[in-house]
Amino acid sequence: MAKTAFLGLGVMGFPMAGHLRANGHEVTVYNRTASKAEAWAARHGGRIAATPREAAAGCDFVFACVGNDDDLRQVCSGPDGAFHGMKPGAIFVDHTTASADVARELAADAAARGLGFIDAPVSGGQAGAENGALTVMCGGDAGQYARAEPVIASFARACRLMGPAGAGQLTKMVNQICIAGLVQALAEGVSFAQHAGLDVEAVVDVISKGAAQSWQMENRHKTMNDGQFAFGFAVDWMRKDLSICLAEAGRNGASLPVTALVDQFYGEVQALGGARWDTSSLIARLPKAGKA
Template sequence: MPSTNPRSYDSIASRKVAFLGLGVMGYPMAGHLALAGHEVTVYNRTAAKAVAWCEEFAATPAPRSAATPREAATGADIVFCCVGNDDDLRSVTLGSNGAFAGMKPGAIFVDHTTASAEVARELYAAAKAQGLQFVDAPVSGGQAGAQNGMLTVMCGGDADAFAAVQPVGMAFSRAFTLLGSSGAGQLAKMVNQICIAGLVQGLSEAIAFGQNAGLDMKQVLDVIGKGAAQSWQMDNRGKTMVDDKFDFGFAVDWMRKDLGLVLDEAKRNGSRLPVTALVDQFYADVQKMGGNRWDTSSLIKRLK
């Protein structure tokens, strides 16, 4: 659910929108759209969650749930989506009950799933063939960013479609940026995950080293966090790593899915990613330890 902290929404014309997928990210993202004054229809594979969402946001303009993606998309100006993977995305877009079958000509599908650039281009072409528009728009910021309406959104697609959705998407974002043609958003998210993988492993090694050396690592993090070593991971995960707490945040299973996309794309474009490939295997070790749902900062568990 969105944060209870007060948030101001830019005053823009109310739009009729749909949101497909009410997981830990989609649920609060759809909520911010409703709180911003848009008419939101939601679809979720588990229908009870869609009903619960409508009850929670009953005071907003015309919230309703739909039985299929097609029903949710019917009449919508913009259809937002945040599901699990490429196959999930195809299942809610294509076919007789998919969103594309219900969307009106010129409507825009905005996909916030972290998926492959390949599926983004595939669905962009499929949408175009039906007189629709498609923007790939994966997000960064995690569950907290979704709840607080402070996500960073990386987009690929046509400039006119992006311009139409950007003011609406700012309801749950602090940055919503077009980075290139179809697939560019997904490729940028891969860059993001490469950076995170290396940072978390470095931070894990540093904290484990400091603890073995007998240092007060919370004090050390306070000091070095004011210098060149500072990072979002250090600020937000360093002390919980010291405390051996990982029951929150971005799950290891999700990170391995994302890094799988990265490594597949690297094979296609000829990139050499030795550190990323190694960290992916370290996350496999964490999964074997039972840490599938632990936060990505649990890499440090391998070192203790």
């Protein structure tokens, strides 16, 4: 069993850290809002640290799931960052969805300090985190990955090394690009069925057994049909992720016309007051059945 730390106890990090503890690993947690760390410790019995540096002291692995590139830099190499407290040979595993550039930057910084760094963004959402069934896409050194993978398995159903530092983040970008188009197509399909006077549940039951089947269809058609969006992966977070995809495409020459369009549509959802709605709220910007 490993001595670990987990930095960031949001809707993903809170259950992920819990799975580490449930699998027998020693866990120290840090969260910017201390009350969340206290709630986690009350439920799972681990230790609380006042800073990332303190949490990382003596650990074999330090996990993080924070907001963005700047948050990640702060918990890694800021004045009280984890890199200052980690022992030589320890490995930092970053589950934040961030840029490939920051992954490469922090991997180089870690290596210069005698530390390991794996960029390991996840897919599966809050339900995947709670059920310990996330898909983890990793970038980094193969030897370091081999050491980290059995511990990551505490909350993953699939985990794979995709290449050197940054490759995990690039793979997550592909994931978000694909999701954006799928959710928009599903929103249009559900809306069309409503306008056509069809039974949406019956329609999805049939077509989900054919070529149109997807995770989004099976898990989000009902809430789209019901107009219920107060849960799940927030529009604000999706727009952050899509901005990373579009910026990377601008650098590597990829063309992402559908992704750019869906990003604009999410901007319309934000204007409707849906910044914290689930990403399935794309249907909210479409005209309702029976209205011009």
